[in-house]
Amino acid sequence: MRVADEDRQLSANELKKLVLAAEVYRSRWDFELCELTSEAINRDVLQTFFKKAQQAGRMPGADESPERILEKLHLLKNNKLTHAAKFLFTKRHYIEVQAAVFAGKDKLTFLDIKKYKASLFELLENAENYIKEKMNWRVEFVDFKRIEIPEIPLKALREALVNSLIHRDYNNPKGNEIAIYRDRIEIYNPGTFPEGLTPEDYIKSRARSYLRNPLIAEIFYLTKDVEKWGSGLKRIYDECRTNGVKVQFNLVESGFVATFYRTDEKISPKTVEKTVEKTVEKILDSIRENPRVTIKELTKITGLSRRGIEWNLTKLKKEGKIRRVGPAKGGYWEVIEKD
Numbered sequence: 001m002r003v004a005d006e007d008r009q010l011s012a013n014e015l016k017k018l019v020l021a022a023e024v025y026r027s028r029w030d031f032e033l034c035e036l037t038s039e040a041i042n043r044d045v046l047q048t049f050f051k052k053a054q055q056a057g058r059m060p061g062a063d064e065s066p067e068r069i070l071e072k073l074h075l076l077k078n079n080k081l082t083h084a085a086k087f088l089f090t091k092r093h094y095i096e097v098q099a100a101v102f103a104g105k106d107k108l109t110f111l112d113i114k115k116y117k118a119s120l121f122e123l124l125e126n127a128e129n130y131i132k133e134k135m136n137w138r139v140e141f142v143d144f145k146r147i148e149i150p151e152i153p154l155k156a157l158r159e160a161l162v163n164s165l166i167h168r169d170y171n172n173p174k175g176n177e178i179a180i181y182r183d184r185i186e187i188y189n190p191g192t193f194p195e196g197l198t199p200e201d202y203i204k205s206r207a208r209s210y211l212r213n214p215l216i217a218e219i220f221y222l223t224k225d226v227e228k229w230g231s232g233l234k235r236i237y238d239e240c241r242t243n244g245v246k247v248q249f250n251l252v253e254s255g256f257v258a259t260f261y262r263t264d265e266k267i268s269p270k271t272v273e274k275t276v277e278k279t280v281e282k283i284l285d286s287i288r289e290n291p292r293v294t295i296k297e298l299t300k301i302t303g304l305s306r307r308g309i310e311w312n313l314t315k316l317k318k319e320g321k322i323r324r325v326g327p328a329k330g331g332y333w334e335v336i337e338k339d
Contacts, residue, residue, distance in 0.1 A: 199249035
């Protein structure tokens, strides 16, 4: 009986240490005010967030001023931004995402490298688009429709990218990293786990979530980029397992790495390039035939997802191949024909 009591006491002490460690891990720094005012906000990014949160049904209400939106979200007080707002909606901070493609299985020779510095929502899109552009895709035909399938499921990749931004240590000036090797893709963030917990604890749903940056996490929750606290790693694991992709999560001295192993299937770059070219031509031809064609209509024409169409339209605009004339609603697309 004495042994049992001692075991129970030991377990209680361990639990107390774990709770105390989690409280240290979880801070409220992102609620504190910084030196910036509402003038520093990227209003386009804020408006895009607001519309997305409304569409997700997690932020009801009519259109309001940027200042009022920020105040309701506890991101602005006395015209001073919180630290969370500074990272979420401005680029006046030190966090960046570095992305690179390497020739082999190590970092000896790189084929491409990019650095992105922007608001967190823009960093997320930049990072996702970089991986989409650099990884392999294959083509399948279903019901006479061509479908482009990524070698690693996009849901899992996006979840890993969101987690890398939400759970990073913002007191650490080191940037987030994306490394694309010949055999794998690594997503690194400078943020360790609460003491005593491992990735496996979250995959097996044995641990509750302790948010290091609760206000930043809440904003991503409102747009449905986050569904449920503490379930991200399990969703990544399950999505990869369903699609036959090996994934590993590793704690390293300076942070955390999610590793996605690339398929052994050899896909000709020329085949992928031709497939992408055909998809782009379909979009351009559709715009020529009907300048007011909608994203929903383009998804049916090409077989791509809504996000895939939006990504292609953004890329075509940046390349100067199309432009938007008039507002988002009521406007139309125009193909820029070159002599």
